[in-house]
Amino acid sequence: MSKQNNKKIIQEANLETSHQITRKYFFKECFSGIGAMALGSMVGGCDWLGSKDSFGNFTNTNPLMAHAPHFIGKAKSVIYLHMAGAPSQLELFDYKPELLKLDGQDCPQSLLDGKKFAFIRGVPKMLGPQAVFKQRGQSGAWISDNLPHLSTVADEISFLKAVQTDQFNHGPAQLLMHTGSPRLGRPSIGAWVTYGLGTENSNLPGFVVLTSGGNNPDAGKSVWGNGFLPSVYQGVQCRSEGDPVLFLKDPAGIDRDLRKASIDAINEANQLTYNEFKDPEIVARMAQYEMAFKMQISVPDVMNINDEPAYIHEMYGTHPGKASFANNVLLARKLVEKGVRFVQLFDWGWDSHGTDVSNAVDIGLVNKCRTIDKPITALLLDLKQRGLLDETLVVWGGEFGRTPMQENRDGKTLPFKGRDHHTEAFTTWMAGGGIKQGSSFGETDEIGYSAISGKVTAYDMQATILNQLGFDHEKLVYPFQGRSFRLTDVHGRVINEIVA
Amino acid sequence: MESIIKLIGHFHPLWVHFPIGILLFAILIHGLSSWEKYKKLEAALPFTYLIGGLSAVFSCITGYALSNNGDYDANLIFKHQWLAISVAVISILGYVFIKIHKAVYLKWTAFVLLILIFLTGHYGGTLTHGEGYLTKGVFVEDKQVIKNKPLIPNVQEAVLFNDIIQPILEEKCYGCHSSIKKKGKLRLDAQEWILKGGEDGLVLHAGDPLKSPLYKNILLDPVDEKHMPPKGKPQVTEQERRLLEWWISSGASFNKKVKELSPPSNMQSVLLAVQNNNGPKIQIQAIPSAEIGPADQKVINGLKKMGVTIVNVALNSNYISANFITVPHANDTISDLIKKINDNVVWIKMPGMIFNDPLVNVLADCKSLTKLSIENTNISDKQLAILNDLHELQYLNIVNTKISLNGLMQLNNLKKLNQLYVGQTNIKETDLARIKTVFPNATVNFGNYNVEKLITDTQILKVPQKK
Incomplete structure (x- = not known):
């Protein structure tokens, strides 16, 4: 009985997990699975989940980094x-x-x-x-x-x-x-x-x-x-x-180092998720946390x-x-x-x-x-x-x-x-x-x-x-x-x- | 009969190359045969002269046929024609000299012939390709002469024909209707020619654009044979068309100014677009003309890490712009890194930078620098003097610094400097004359702008009270 129960529980857990796994995740897992390794590597080579743009301006480290234009522009x-x-x-x-x-x-x-x-x-x-x-x-x-x-x-x-x-x-x-x-x-x-x-x-x-x-x-x-x-x-x-801009001051009891440390920790976790899903929105979120942190200093002045x-x-x-x-x-x-x-x-x-x-x-x-x-x-x-x-x-x-x-x-x-x-x-x-x-x-x-x-x-x-x-x-x-x-x-x- | 003459004429451009080639060959043989080794070639001399002479005669005939139906400059035709006839005559004469054993004259014949062939060829080339074809675009000076449109700082003061209409004709019509070619016996490159008209009569009826072929033919369907400029040639733009229309309808004056003709309101915007009031055009080159290799990527990444915004000025250029806006203190690491890429840096922005002598020295080593913004900084007159070797510098912004007139005047080596921003310094507008002695071409901005205070600025208009 306990064996059967265990089996049932595992089955249910599996079912629950599969509900939670997104379609994208499922396909990706499939492709990287041993059985579909060949296919997966083929499709993976196309970077089909990642964002790929021909201008090449979106980088996952600093999406707002300055870039050169096509030719010398008059206006900046x-x-x-x-x-x-x-x-x-x-x-x-x-x-x-x-x-x-x-x-x-x-x-x-x-x-x-x-x-x-x-x-x-x-x-x-x-x-x-x-x-x-x-x-x-x-x-x-x-x-x-x-x-x-x-x-x-x-x-x-x-x-x-x-x-x-x-x-x-x-x-x-x-x-x-x-x-x-x-x-x-x-x-x-x-x-x-x-x-x-x-x-x-x-x-x-x-x-x-x-x-x-x-x-x-x-x-x-x-x-x-x-x-x-x-x-x-x-x-x-x-x-x-x-x-x-609102909320530029850190809350009481949180100093700037602690804030920096927490943003770094969150971004590290986000980076792991990005590595897995390659969703550019994760990078955007990371960049925005960084930006918000910097803006606490720069905004009051500007x-x-x-x-x-x-x-x-x-x-x-x-x-x-x-x-x-x-x-x-x-x-x-x-x-x-x-x-x-x-x-x-x-x-x-x-x-x-x-x-x-x-x-x-x-x-x-x-x-x-x-x-x-x-x-x-x-x-x-x-x-x-x-x-x-x-x-x-x-x-x-x-x-x-x-x-x-x-x-x-x-x-x-x-x-x-x-x-x-x-x-x-x-x-x-x-x-x-x-x-x-x-x-x-x-x-x-x-x-x-x-x-x-x-x-x-x-x-x-x-x-x-x-x-x-x-x-x-x-x-x-x-x-x-x-x-x-x-x-x-x-x-x-x-x-x-x-x-x- | 006429069509046969025309056809014969069309063979001219093909046929002319025979006498040129054959006669030059004859001259070559003549030259070589004075050499013992090539003595035998002399036997071919009479034959080549004869054939060359005869082909020259036929060239003259075809050429005459072409000149009858072509639309060429009479003056040039005259020169080309008589030079060509002399070539034909002299080459036949050469044949005769050989036959009557008067070879002593032959040396002179060959010499004169050589010169005549080149001259005839040159005028022939000028007829087909236009004046100055030989040197066009070969020398740099020539390039600047081309398309030097007149400057119109204030369109109301411009002479309508000279400053506005003539440049249009020059660009769109002269190709076929000027000293180069006279298609339809029409020239448009001077007042008298325009008034004279072409083979179909007058082209300009002052006051009536739609009766003037000069204007009317522009409106024709592009496939129409009479449409001008012909299909495939650069067409008259809408703006140019309206200027021509107004010029003719306002009486086709050749010397009146725009304001004397009191342009109607619907011409205002067209006229404004012609205006070019940027003053004497100082060509601001964003980067030096010399090519440069790419900067060390490691150094660039290092500077980025330090917070400097550093980026190539364009994807196709290795020159670099550096913005220190987030780095008010440039430390030694930054200075060392800049030194490694100093030749690549062309634009530097250091607003609010806290300068010390070593940092100014780093700047002084960026010899490619064309643009330098050091507004709101603590730079001193003494430090500014160190920058006197930045020969490429064109733009300098020292707004809100302690720089004095004497400080600025130290930069007397910077011949290219043509944009100066000196607001909120010790330099005053009254110093302009002195600044101009060092920087004659510079536009100097002293700032101090003010927007007048008007009562209406803060008044709020209400509904007028009805009585």
Whole structure:
């Protein structure tokens, strides 16, 4: 009886274990079993469980180690300023005097036939520019009075006036802008760049995200996600109010040596598991423990804008302790100065539909402009005087543009002046990082409805950003599910017209 | 009949090589036969001269046929034609001299013939391949001359034709419509030629682009025979097309400035794209032009272990960039390691580094260095002087240091230094003239930027009160 019982118990234990063994583990064990040794060694030789990438940047010891790009890049880091909600190009950079003449008239049917808008229904009225425009600087770029400070540095900037997208909802359009796909699951551009170049400062994350305006972007955290890249490359979002990073102090009774010892022990155990399963996520976890340990020292210094001199606060218009875009911009400069590769800023609240005062193109939008104008201007000048503008690419833009027609949500007249989402033409700009100074590319028709020359897409912008960092966007790839993926998928052209 | 002449003309490029080869051979025989050993060859001389002469005559005929239907520069044709005729005449003359036993003249005949053949050949080559073909791209100086587009610092001040339109014509049209070739009897390389037009009449109707073949033919379907530039040649870009269109529609002026023509708003962005206001273009070479072998991987790994971010500047380069941002104290181990790879290091970032003399000496040994960032450091004037041998240095950032004007001026050996960042030092903007005496080509950034304070910065716009 006891024999039979023992047998039963062992059987049950075996069954239990087999439940726990993962499919991957089972197959791997099979292959390394004596019976299947030949087969196992064959398949094992293909490194079929391990992650193998053609660029060869993912190492299991230090996934964030600095790497050489394909060719010598002009830029070493990127600050991407995304105005979430899509700012109106017609009130900022795309001056259309013809549109003013049509103000209040019915939109011609030819502009509506076969088109789909997010909210416009029936026949909307045309809406003239709700801002005063002037030509600025030597380059004569048109910038509206909504951005008086930026107007003074127009000669540093290259405008892209005919950017197009095929997504008219915020989430998908933001994803397209940052991951090269309107659907979830692709790595963001910051993740690609960190995967390709690693970080210059091993004590800080390579890719930092800061948000302002009270909300995260509509597409959620996927716009700075790692997609199928190892998660060590995802953007690290810092808090926008109070301490940027929490829990930097060790708990009482735990000194730094003990913390180091415990992290080492945990990582040793993780290393054993990695050796067995080759799951890159284990390495990512190990790297993140290490990073967190280092950040306890480095972060309080870098992330603290209190100690910046008064003239800097004056310049940026910053108020330490308050959540603001200005504070984030100053932080971005500090991070880039310390060697962080990619800093992404999202500022929410640019969706100027005209449904209430905060999103009226002639009121709310003006107030939004006032929160970004000074800090962005200060950023360009501050980078310049530190000798960093040449190697820091600054990108500004939204996810799409806004219609030359006034929004008439559900066919009704809205209480304020506003514009609907528009995919066919909008303006973005780049500066520094080997981009031409005081230049402009692309053009829209007389009323700013469609792009008529120099059309570019999100893919083209991404290809250009990678190009400035020294990458051939067609060669920065990662193998996943049987094929090599890249940020620009099968698209993308470097916009050489704005490259110095 | 015309087509037969045309066909005969097309044999010219083939046929010309016969007289060249045969006559050069005749001259060779002539030379050799003065040697006792090759005396026998003399017997072949009259025959080679005769055949060479006759083939030269036929070459002249085919050449004349070609010049009738070709579109070549008349001046060049004239030279080539008469030189070729003299070759034919003189070679026949050579045959006659031998036959009438006046061999004494033959020596001179051969000499003159040799020169004439080379000259004729040269002009023939110039006709087909274009002026300067012989030396094009052979000498380095020539390379820089090619594609030297005019600099347009401010597009409003640019002369529309000279600065913007002519470079387009030069790039896209001169290949067939200039002194080199005159396809369709049209030249576009000067105002008078453009106004004169080609065999089909005027190409430019000022004020009306769509009536001007110069513009209209660009719009034709690429498969159309009249489409310009012809299929397979570099095409006119969208931006160039719009510039041409505006130039013609605004009256095709040859001397007016852009601002005098008051460009319409839809031309602004196109014009802006032409602008190139980077000032005199200082070519910043990121790395020295000399090749270098790979650095010792062990040394690199050693430096990585010490916390230095060290990486090749690109996958295809052995030059190295080193960033000491996480290493504010470079100890002796680090110094020793850098010494071992000093020739490979081209970019160094040492912001906030705590310098001592030995460390500065290590830097001074990195002779390939092109970029050095030592902002926010304690480097002194005396230490900076040690760096006066970094001949490749182009970029120097000494923002927020104690360096004085005299300290900077010590670097008078650094001829390539062209980017200087000196904000928050003892060097002031008023020193620029003196800095320029040592670094004439440098752009010097003094910082001290300020963003003006406006009342609107902090005001919040509200809904206007209705009355």
